[in-house]
Amino acid sequence: MLLKFWPIYIPLICFLTLKPQYFTPNINVFALGDETDHLSLLKFKESISTDPYGMLLPWNTSTHFCNWHGIRCNLTLQRVTGLNLHGIRCFVGQVPSLGKLQDLLLLSFSSNNLGNNSTYDLEFLKSLTNCSKLHILGISENKFGGHLPDTLGNLSTQLSQLILGDNQISGKIPAAIGNFVDLTLLTMYDSRMEGIIPTTFGKFRKMEVLGLRGNELSGEIGAFIGNLSHLFYLEMGANMLEGTIPPSIGNCQKLQYLSLAQNNLKGTIPLEVFNLSSLTNLLDLSENSLSGYIPKEVGNLKNIDILVMSRNHLSGNIPGTIAECIMLEYLFLQGNSLDGIIPFSLASLKGLRSLDLSQNRLSGSIPYVLQNISFLEYFNVSYNMLEGEVPTEGVFRNASEVVVTGNSKLCGGISELHLPPCPVKVKKLVKHHKFRLIPVLVSAIVFLLILSIILTFYLIRKRSKKSSLDSPTIAQLAKVSYQSLHNATDGFSTTNLIGSGNFSSVHKGNLELEDKVVAIKVLNLQRKGAHKSFSAECNALKNVKHRNLVPILTCCSSTDYKGQEFKALIFEYMKNGSLEQWLHPRTLVTDNPRILKLDQRLNVMIDVASALHYLHHEREQSIIHCDLKPKNVLFDDDIIAHMSDFGIARLLSTINNTTSKKSSTLGIKGTIGYAPPEYGMGSEVSMNGDVYSFGILMLEMLTGRRPTAEIFQDGQNLHNFVANSFPENLLQILDPLLVVKEAEISTKEEIQNLTPTTEVCLVSLFHIGLACVKESPKERISMVDVTRELSKIKRAFISGKVNRNYELSNLTLYSIMNL
Incomplete structure (x- = not known):
């Protein structure tokens, strides 16, 4: 305002x-x-x-x-x-x-x-x-x-x-x-x-x-x-x-x-x-x-x-x-x-303050999940036709900031709301009703048994067909055959190979029936853990949908032409490549160099943070990425960032606010330089580990230096490189491509390379990056705080940039007039 x-x-x-x-x-x-x-x-x-x-x-x-x-x-x-x-x-x-x-x-x-x-x-x-x-x-x-x-x-x-x-x-x-x-x-x-x-x-x-x-x-x-x-x-x-x-x-x-x-x-x-x-x-x-x-x-x-x-x-x-x-x-x-109804999805607005x-x-009813919005300070649903129990946690603990009057069928809530208590539902079965229910129950059981037998025969027959290529755990996804993938990639030729890793290789392909360019991730079944990684990824991906995650289109579980087991994931193809390619291009195209400006890098940070926030805090079962790095951040046509390769992460279930970890032998704990130090000492994967990887990602985007660069030897690393020079010697650690050039100012006057607005933004971003890479996992900032702080930085940067634009436009006008 x-x-x-x-x-x-x-x-x-x-x-x-x-x-x-x-x-x-x-x-x-x-x-x-x-x-x-x-x-x-x-x-x-x-x-x-x-x-x-x-x-x-x-x-x-x-x-x-x-x-x-x-x-x-x-x-x-x-x-x-x-x-x-x-x-x-x-x-x-x-x-x-x-x-x-x-x-x-x-x-x-x-x-x-x-x-x-x-x-x-x-x-x-x-x-x-x-x-x-x-x-x-x-x-x-x-x-x-x-x-x-x-x-x-x-x-x-x-x-x-x-x-x-x-x-x-x-x-x-x-x-x-x-x-x-x-x-x-x-x-x-x-x-x-x-x-x-x-x-x-x-x-x-x-x-x-x-x-x-x-x-x-x-x-x-x-x-x-x-x-x-x-x-x-x-x-x-x-x-x-x-x-x-x-x-x-x-x-x-x-x-x-x-x-x-x-x-x-x-x-x-x-x-x-x-x-x-x-x-x-x-x-x-x-x-x-x-x-x-x-x-x-x-x-x-x-x-x-x-x-x-x-x-x-x-x-x-x-x-x-x-x-x-x-x-x-x-x-x-x-x-x-x-x-x-009031959409349950409003609970994903983690920064919402007034509704x-x-x-x-x-x-x-009032969705119970709304009480989980930690920043919500005011809630008014008065004079509607709502019914059911009013939540009692979060904003609903403060009667002065919650208005629910004019809904005659609401009940419960804290006492200060003066709502009637909710009726206790008690099932009362009269004896003669019990006898009437027996034939109904017997009939239902017999029906379910017959239905189970029919479904069992159907599934056995379906599995016996080798042309049926999709795993039953992801049966709701569209099916695709090995032959289709083979044709789409010219026999998985090296010309179509766009990436490879420890557990998979990725090919670009064009599915004939859908006439759609896709990315096909073929799992290396010769390596230990590949079978489990496929199962984990499929099960994790089938319900994981977010605007900043690379969407999965389908899966394929079949045999190849040599009779060997074949498993692949088919993703939407991101034609603008990865963050790795943008930060560290192998060849510099001078005519049209691919350079991410500060505002674009800030948007990428927000996109990746939003995806991690979703995986950590917006799902019933939290998902740990385990391997966040620039290669796993892909860009769509509009240079919007999408995080990939999160499907092999282990699922966590939260019980009574404690994290319960399932045993796993996947052995995937990140990439050297991006994995937190505790992983090297045998610690379990954790949200704090992802936060560390995100912090390294931020520092790499700000400095333009990989954490595995040759200069980082003898105990030196990217974290120390930044911490030792920050904030006094900002220009010494900053990616030179982020320094504003005189030609971009459109004025004949010499000005500082960093405008005050840019400097404030960079200092704030470095602060967050350093807060993410604290050595002790417990001292690291959470993704909830990261997303909130990044959004504040973006708003301040935009506002400051606007004011700065006025200053520069007037400098230009007066310099042109040669006063």
Whole structure:
């Protein structure tokens, strides 16, 4: 929500990032400088009736005007280039003409008491048409009244930021505002603007922030919104907009924040909104008249923090796919006509803090698994048609944060909820009923015996056919024959070999019937443990489904053409290779090098952490991966990471919060460099072991160095290599490909290789990596904490990157002008 207030501070940020040699005070200047600018500033000072902090007292002839508070100059020309009186709370009835400050680049009067809420308050804007170099104009949070003049469109065509909100400005938005084709930011918050949004807004192809919240704007949101493809922040809430949400909004593929709340919008929510996977901060469509179902595509918003669709006319079930929004912290769907049950899958939203489903038509019980969401702080399902017992753990232990009123059939819960006790179900069998049940029971037993005999004969006959190639433990999967796999891989030729390991080799193949490219993992049955690894993998994979796990398509258990036993797993093919290939390419393609940028590496870390979190904490039986490494992280077409080779891990069952390990002779305990030290001393595989491997993976992604690199000898390892130089000598351990190059900054000025935002992000990631590779397993961070911290880092990185982009864009503008 803090994004709303960024525009207030952006002029100040940009103001402080301009070229210091041209745009800062110079205490050595004694010449009077340009007298025109000097007199214009003195005239402005005369118009100030109150200066509560005395900020303008130094504005006198004893000090050069370039050294006055809020003034910045081009010292070569001794002309005023910046007038920034942001937040000094001065009172000015009517702002005088400023048109003689012809070299002005920045003008900020925000957060003062300028204006009298009169028709003539904005007359001074007309004089700014002489300031042909103006880039930033901020007059928000004042007492300006009147209408925006049509001459506003005559201001500098180089204007990049226009901040007008929190005033008493009324009337229509001038269509001529569309002349500012270089605008990246436009805010008109909490004013009294009315009429339609001009279609000339479609010219803002560079626009990044558009804030129109809290006005009286009406009419439809035009299809022109799709032209604003660089938008990352769009706030149009609290107006009187009507019509439908235009599908063209789907063109805004960089949107991170979208609010259309508190309007009169109707119709269904277009699927294009839910396909905006860039949304990370907020989607707020509340308090409209939107109808229809919540589509399953809502699961595409996997990085969204806040999802608000309350107080509409939405109907149908809550889709289970909403649980795929793994970063979701706040979900508000109250005040609709939603029916059906509360999806059990919501329990997988481990970071969920607030859930409001009140005032709907939901039925069924409150899923007990919701009490396992450790971060859930507020839960409201009041005024539905729920029944059954209310859980008593987790958030349900706090009566002040749980609202269940208006559900007459709910019972149990903690005493503070004042619900009736749940009835005890007791089976009472009267004696004469017992005699009536005997024939029924006998008939049922006879029927089951006959059915068992029939099924036994059927299964024996089925197994006797050698063409039947699928194991009965995975009978629900599609069948594939050895012949099909043989043909698909050209006889398992070396040309189709894409990988090999201790227990298997992997071939690329094209299944003829399905016309589908797949990865075929053929198990090496000559090696000890291969049979067990196949059984373990099949049984583990048949119900293991997660967006960041490589999905299994089918299995094959048969004999080959030599009569030898043959077992294989068929996976979806990931054509973009493995993380290993991206981090350590064997050949460097200079024309189009495959390099993962920091934000991509962060996404990979989050993807892998999400998969591990699922295996460790979201299944009834936990799964230990045992062999996490870059080779087992594969990329799909969209460079989304999928973890592979988890099927040979041992299954763990949790009883009374203790881990019970089944004996195993698989002997698979990881790869040298990635396996934790305790495995080498005979310890059982564990979740803590996976955490260690994940930490090594993170450090490798950050340093670009394998844990088995030649430099790590004589007791030195990747962990120590990082720990010894962190955080003081970050650049010494950082992958050189992550260091921002000057060419990417698009400015002639020399800046630090690491921006503050990037440095904070990297330090945080190194901290997590080091916390994962603690020598003692008990001291290592859990995957629950890892996923939560990584999501926080991503949000901070995105927000900081946005602010940094403003700084860099303005640096570029001013350097180009050669002040």
